[in-house]
Amino acid sequence: MARPQQRLAANVDGPFYVDRTCIDCGTCWQFDPAHFAPTGSTSHVWSQPEGEGETRAALLAQQACPVAAIGTTRELLAQSQADGFPTLVSSLPPGEVHYCGWASRKSFGASSWLITRRRADGRHDNVLIDSPRWSGALARRIEALGGVSRILLSHRDDVADHGAWAQRFGAERWIHAADAEAAPQAEHRVEGLEPLVLDDDLVVLPVPGHTAGSVAVLFAAQVLFSGDHLWWGVDPPGVVASRRYCWWNWQEQVRSVERLLDLDVRWLLPGHGRWHNFAPGEWRRELEATLARVRQDRGGEP
Ligand code: SF4
Secondary structure, three states: OOOHHHEOOOOOOOOOEEEOOOOOOOHHHHHOOOOEEEOOOOEEEOOOOOHHHHHHHHHHHHHHOOOOOEEOOHHHHOOOOOOOOOEEEEEEOOEEEEEOOOOOHHHOOOOOEEEEOEOOOOOEOOEEEOOOOOOHHHHHHHHHOOOOOEEEOOOHHHOOOHHHHHHHHOOEEEEEHHHHHHOOOOOEEEOOOOOEEEEOOEEEEEOOOOOOOOEEEEEOOOEEEEEOOOEEEEOOEEEEOOOOOOOOOHHHHHHHHHOOOOOOOOEEEEOOOEOEEOOOOHHHHHHHHHHHHHHOOOOOOO
8 A cells, every 4th residue: 555655756746646665667657658657766646637537547557556556545546446447458350458457566567458359159258468466356347348268478477366367267378388387387388489370360479589488469460469578668669679678588589579570560568568559551660660770789779
């Protein structure tokens, strides 16, 4: 629970604040950049919400924070909605994509995502990408959306509470063999570098580099869940492949980026960093610019 006496000086005056327990995971400013921003080693409230919609967004950021470092008044907290997450990101012909919120400290606040879709026979066949922290409120909301039949784990760092989610929904889990020690109970292994086609609209793409067993997940040929392989940077804007946060093999990570050039991604939804909506054809131009930067060995940062 955030404490007013630990309120950071960087916060602007007003009811919402970040306190000293912030671990600088980025969840709040990725979700609600209109009110939260990074300071360097923590985050802070740079603008207080005004009106119902903005207050709701700030309260959801408070709920998503993995370490409860965001505080506000009791009156505003009482307006927090247990069914706020998952929030809709995009509707596509084969289904919908949602952000799960409820980030976990175990995955350093990584984002997790839910694909909701139905099969031809009307049965729900939803997919969880990485794991939010366990929350009964979130589980009830996901159940109302049709539950979870599969959990796809992008890499070893973002498995969080996968066991609790798998048990709650009877879901089967996939993780790459090279990262499988992080989730040895997972029912399925992805092997090698070949794409694994799970369904016509769902493909697992091995992208080793950040870790040996990193994978991305492609949904509907246009939504790329990228784990920590790639994300969107804002200053300056561009796709980021980060050498600084490459834990295993940078050259392999660059080769993994190259293998994604022929996609036409419209949504980049990462574990960490901002997500981004691309115009048709923009993905290849952006990724070529990223590769030009990393080949000059400038660290992979735009
Ligand atoms: S979500 Fe919480 S821990 Fe993460 S940056 Fe924001 S205040 Fe800090």
